[in-house]
Amino acid sequence: MEQVYFLAQIPREILEKAPVLAIILHFCFKIIPALIAALSIYLGYKLFISGVTGRASLSVKTNTVSGQLLNAAPGLFFGIGGIVALMVIVWRQ
Numbered sequence: 001m002e003q004v005y006f007l008a009q010i011p012r013e014i015l016e017k018a019p020v021l022a023i024i025l026h027f028c029f030k031i032i033p034a035l036i037a038a039l040s041i042y043l044g045y046k047l048f049i050s051g052v053t054g055r056a057s058l059s060v061k062t063n064t065v066s067g068q069l070l071n072a073a074p075g076l077f078f079g080i081g082g083i084v085a086l087m088v089i090v091w092r093q
Contacts, residue, residue: 030089037085044078 056077058069069076 033089034086037082037089040078040082040085042082044075044080044082047075047078048073049075 052074054074056072056074058072058077058080060067069080
């Protein structure tokens with residue numbers, strides 16, 4: 001059977017370290033996705049520079065913005081995906 005702790009029963013040493021742990025976890029949840037997005041941008045760059053070609057297209061349509069990217073190289077999609085991920089990471093709190 002698991003033991004359930006109430007706030008008053010948690011040792012003081014753990015409670016004092018809780019804010020530091022919260023800050024560390026917050027930055028980990030910001031830094032790790034940013035590193036993955038940066039890796040995606042880098043891999044897209046490497047694909048684009050190495051000349052990998054393909055037939056890929058992207059169409060975006062919202063209430064205010066619409067656009068198309070036709071016959072693009074796969075590296076561009078990696079780069080765009082990484083940039084969008086970075087924008088979401090920075091924008092989200």
